[in-house]
Amino acid sequence: MAEKQCSSSGCTKESCEGCPSKNKPTSFQVASNEYTKVKHVIGVVSGKGGVGKSMVTASLANLMAEKGYRVGILDADITGPSIPKMYGLHGPAQADDNGIYPPLAENDIKVMSINLLMPDEEAPVIWRGPVISGMVKQFWTDVIWGELDYLFVDMPPGTGDVPLTVFQSLPLDGIVIVSSPQDLVQMIVKKAYHMAKSMNVPILGIVENYSYLVCPDCGKKISVFGESHIEEIAGKMDLKVLGKMPIDPSLAELSDKGDFAKAENKYLTDAFEVLHQLDRVKKEEA
Numbered sequence: 001m002a003e004k005q006c007s008s009s010g011c012t013k014e015s016c017e018g019c020p021s022k023n024k025p026t027s028f029q030v031a032s033n034e035y036t037k038v039k040h041v042i043g044v045v046s047g048k049g050g051v052g053k054s055m056v057t058a059s060l061a062n063l064m065a066e067k068g069y070r071v072g073i074l075d076a077d078i079t080g081p082s083i084p085k086m087y088g089l090h091g092p093a094q095a096d097d098n099g100i101y102p103p104l105a106e107n108d109i110k111v112m113s114i115n116l117l118m119p120d121e122e123a124p125v126i127w128r129g130p131v132i133s134g135m136v137k138q139f140w141t142d143v144i145w146g147e148l149d150y151l152f153v154d155m156p157p158g159t160g161d162v163p164l165t166v167f168q169s170l171p172l173d174g175i176v177i178v179s180s181p182q183d184l185v186q187m188i189v190k191k192a193y194h195m196a197k198s199m200n201v202p203i204l205g206i207v208e209n210y211s212y213l214v215c216p217d218c219g220k221k222i223s224v225f226g227e228s229h230i231e232e233i234a235g236k237m238d239l240k241v242l243g244k245m246p247i248d249p250s251l252a253e254l255s256d257k258g259d260f261a262k263a264e265n266k267y268l269t270d271a272f273e274v275l276h277q278l279d280r281v282k283k284e285e286a
């Protein structure tokens with residue numbers, strides 16, 4: 001018997017009976033802008049706010065840009081955007097009938113964020129969830145990303161509406177979970193972990209931020225937020241630890257000055273292998 005063809009307009013309850021696609025999950029993914037060709041989309045998530053997700057997103061982006069890859073950052077943290085400031089970028093972004101052009105950071109990373117579209121970057125975004133989610137989708141459908149090897153998505157914290165939209169709408173190749181060494185972390189990492197698992201998105205690994213502080217006088221490592229349990233937690237969930245970032249005042253300074261393009265990535269070197277591996281797998285599949 002010939003297989004029935006699904007159609008977005010012609011399917012009826014009756015015609016769906018016996019159709020092999022009937023029980024297949026519906027994809028909510030949206031199409032990218034026609035001038036966008038991104039090889040890998042990587043989400044950077046955290047179960048709670050303030051763990052340094054943007055810092056890790058930008059550090060991963062710098063790492064791959066330093067290695068010669070074409071990189072972009074989609075700032076999906078609509079109510080707390082920090083990426084443009086880190087790279088000293090200001091709006092308004094240029095646009096024409098084809099779409100919106102992401103400004104370039106000093107190290108050629110393409111960036112799109114709500115702050116590059118608002119007339120006043122200090123004005124708060126007081127929008128309801130669906131409007132915010134719509135904006136994030138537009139960053140994919142309307143922004144001309146061009147040809148990129150890696151697009152990092154700085155997700156809003158938590159597991160609410162907007163992270164869900166990103167998980168459903170964008171073709172994520174994987175996510176990186178960011179955590180900090182507090183006691184709460186196990187529960188928080190698990191939330192992000194379970195969300196990714198339930199959406200069938202691969203977890204590339206965990207980064208621990210604020211891992212320690214190096215005393216500028218004696219060089220001793222101080223565990224400001226308590227001893228790290230990240231290896232143990234990652235082991236239990238069968239995840240890779242992609243790196244531990246200390247509290248590094250030079251990174252905070254570069255970020256505050258808008259000079260983050262100059263930040264050298266010394267801490268997330270293990271992440272390179274994992275991200276590079278994605279590229280290798282895709283090349284082999286092609």
Ligand SMILES: Nc1ncnc2c1ncn2[C@@H]1O[C@H](COP(=O)(O)OP(=O)(O)OP(=O)(O)O)[C@@H](O)[C@H]1O
Pocket residue numbers: 046048049050051052053054055056077080082156157209210245246247248249251252255256
């Ligand atoms: N490893 C670090 N060393 C020094 N400063 C850091 C480090 N990580 C983050 N910071 C600083 O801490 C502040 C918060 O970091 P960041 O904006 O990355 O957090 P976030 O998790 O993205 O926040 P939110 O959840 O609100 O989006 C920033 O000022 C950043 O420069």
